[in-house]
Amino acid sequence: QVQLQESGPGLVKPSQTLSLTCSVSGGSISSGGYYWSWIRQHPGKGLEWIGNIHYSGSTYYNPTLKSRVTISADTSKNHYSLKLTSVTAADTAVYYCAREDQAYGMDVWGQGTTVTVSS
Amino acid sequence: QSVLTQPPSASGTPGQRVTISCSGSSSNIGINTVNWYQQVPGTAPKLLIYSNNQRPSGVPDRFSGSKSGTSASLAISGLQSEDEADYYCAAWDDSLNGLYVFGTGTKVTVL
Numbered sequence: 320q321v322q323l324q325e326s327g328p329g330l331v332k333p334s335q336t337l338s339l340t341c342s343v344s345g346g347s348i349s350s351g352g353y354y355w356s357w358i359r360q361h362p363g364k365g366l367e368w369i370g371n372i373h374y375s376g377s378t379y380y381n382p383t384l385k386s387r388v389t390i391s392a393d394t395s396k397n398h399y400s401l402k403l404t405s406v407t408a409a410d411t412a413v414y415y416c417a418r419e420d421q422a423y424g425m426d427v428w429g430q431g432t433t434v435t436v437s438s
Numbered sequence: 439q440s441v442l443t444q445p446p447s448a449s450g451t452p453g454q455r456v457t458i459s460c461s462g463s464s465s466n467i468g469i470n471t472v473n474w475y476q477q478v479p480g481t482a483p484k485l486l487i488y489s490n491n492q493r494p495s496g497v498p499d500r501f502s503g504s505k506s507g508t509s510a511s512l513a514i515s516g517l518q519s520e521d522e523a524d525y526y527c528a529a530w531d532d533s534l535n536g537l538y539v540f541g542t543g544t545k546v547t548v549l
Contacts (some may be wrong), residue, residue, distance in 0.1 A: 356538075358483075365440060366475075366483065366526055368538040379489045415482055422530070424473035424488040431482050 321346040323359030323416050323429035331410075331436050337403040341429060342396075349374050349394040354419040357390060357401045358414040360431075367412075370420060372399055406436045442527050442541035449547040450517045458544045459475060459496045460510040460527035464484070466539055470530045473509040474503055475540075477524045480538060514546070 326340035341355070342375060347395055348355055356371035372379035372390045380388050384403070392399040418427040443461040448460035450456040460472065474487035487495050487503035500515045500533065510529075514521055 327471040328453050366477075366528075368540065371538075375465040381537060385457070391443045417483075422471075422489060423492075424485050424496070425475070425483070426488075427496060428482040 320428050322416060323418065323427055325414060325416050325429045325432040327432060327434070329404055329435060331434060332438050333407055334405055335354065335432055337401070337406050337410060337436070339401045339414055339432065339434070340398050341400070342398045343418075344397075345424075346391055347394070348397055348399060352420070354379075355390075355392065356417045356419050356425060358415045358417055358425075361409075361412045369401065369402070369403075369414075374401045386424055408436050410434070411436045424428055440542045441531060441539050442529065444527060444541040444544045445460060445526075445539045447545045447547065449549055450514075451549045452517055454516045454517045454520065455522075456546060458512045458514075458525055458527075458546070460512070460541050462508050462510070462527075462529060462539075463534035465507055466508075466531040467479055467505065467510055468508040468530045469532060471533070472505050473513045473528045474501075474510075477526065478522075479524070482538075483526065491502065517548055519548050522546060 322344045324342045330422040387404045389402045399436040413431045415431045416429045417425040419425045445508045471489045475483040476486045479485040490505040491503045531537045
């Protein structure tokens with residue numbers, strides 16, 4: 320079955336760019352009509368949708384983060400990525416990647432990766 | 439930024455029925471389907487209910503969902519100790535050029 324795995328630096332300095340990758344195994348990101356999403360969870364808080372990329376290449380972002388977020392996909396490596404620029408301590412969170420089917424919801428999740436923004 | 443409101447906590451003894459509400463608006467629950475996610479502390483969320491009332495394969499039938507107007511509910515019948523977790527409702531919101539919104543979350547405690 321499809322599995323997702325996040326990877327990237329666990330510590331990012333303020334004002335720098337947070338970069339994470341979600342590696343997909345057991346299926347192709349370029350097939351099936353899925354959306355490939357990023358979600359984050361601040362310490363002790365609820366879930367926040369960051370955005371997603373459709374298998375066609377279309378992207379959709381949370382309006383509150385849109386100016387700082389880029390989600391891209393590399394079909395040759397079967398992974399997709401998140402870049403969040405100009406980070407502050409408020410971006411410290413656990414970041415999850417997830418597969419979304421618009422009819423079935425986010426049915427496959429990665430285990431999550433903790434990113435701390437600190438100098 | 440949550441626009442879906444849930445009670446912060448709910449509890450019950452083993453075997454009891456617990457219900458969690460999710461209040462939204464005409465731009466989200468009112469026109470889109472609702473999903474529910476279960477998150478055991480320290481782990482990733484898991485899809486529990488999709489399309490208002492459908493259970494993915496492997497989800498016990500003691501979990502059920504419903505929707506009416508701009509609100510939705512999740513019911514857990516025959517509460518078990520392993521049901522102790524955080525529960526989030528979620529839906530697309532059409533008011534801001536597309537935004538997937540999660541509820542504020544409800545911590546379920548099994549007494």
